Amino acid sequence: MINREWHLLSRPVGWPKPEDFALVEAPVPTPGEGQVLVRNKYLSVDPYMRGRMSDAKSYIAPFELGKAMQGGAVGEVVESNAEGIAVGDHVLHFLGWREYAAVDARHAVKVDPQAAPLSAYLGVLGMTGLTAYAGLLRTASFKEGDAVFVSGAAGAVGSQVGQIARLKGASRVIGSAGSDEKVKLLVDEYGFDAAFNYKNGPVAEQLREAAPDGIDVYFDNVGGDHLEAAIGSLNEGGRIAVCGMISVYNNTRPAPGPKNLARLIQTRGRIEGFLVGDHYDLQPQFVQEVGPWVASGALKYRETVVEGIENNLEAFLGVLRGDNVGKMVVKL
């Protein structure tokens, strides 16, 4: 049987190009002792994967050239040499970008397709959901009454940040996104108090208009002029959680830093980066609190589903371009 998998051929400089990648045919792997063979059903594509395509030193190893790339995936076990995982079980694991994967049982987490749609374990109830929860509640020390601004607000992480803030009693929730349709979705469906399209004018001006009394928390998914605008609107004691800076991921030269960092002195502001991987202790609490909101519809989510392993790369590039609303996943 043939397995199709995406390999990285060369390290992209600037925007990744199709010729940096190849969809390669390989034999379906044979699971060893303690492993299961998984037929992947949903693959995750995430902005952080751009970082793994470069060989700069980071918190996670670069993708190896000429080998299958990796990423979140959920699939069905079709062969098992591992105790506790049976054929027919569904598991979440980290060997995406391919149709079949031989996965060590200790790196596979069983998920229940009756409890939630399989794709939700990659998004709203998975890594991006926990990122929103941990970044807002722990890193940004959110408290009731805070005015919260989130960028990338129509994306997987951002849409959840804004809604968790609203459900936990934010005084005002403001979001920015890259199209008028996304802005409408934020206000009409997700219950944001105000939102703006960052492509329609200077971010600082639009933010001041949307948050005339300033902001207490900024959840940064974008960096660049968004971060500078947020520092400019920060209230005394404000907190900025740096989750991502997607506006610089394809830069070939270092992006200029915010010009107004000195405002952190007068506001006693705090700016702190975080990685979701350091916050998995919150996973049970996250599922317990957010699971019922998702089930009842109090917290709404969208997914952009692209079909077919052959479209895995386009789906990834689509996330960098902003083609997605909510979590981008690939359905096999």
Ligand SMILES: NC(=O)c1ccc[n+]([C@@H]2O[C@H](COP(=O)([O-])OP(=O)(O)OC[C@H]3O[C@@H](n4cnc5c(N)ncnc54)[C@H](OP(=O)(O)O)[C@@H]3O)[C@@H](O)[C@H]2O)c1
């Ligand atoms: N720290 C962590 O542990 C962690 C974990 C997960 C994710 N992240 C980060 O969180 C952020 C969101 O990730 P996600 O998975 O939820 O992705 P996402 O928001 O679903 O998708 C990325 C979005 O970024 C926006 N974007 C692209 N280029 C932009 C630019 N130049 N300026 C402003 N917005 C731009 C696009 O939407 P528009 O149409 O609005 O432009 C796109 O839809 C990313 O920065 C990611 O790296 C960090």
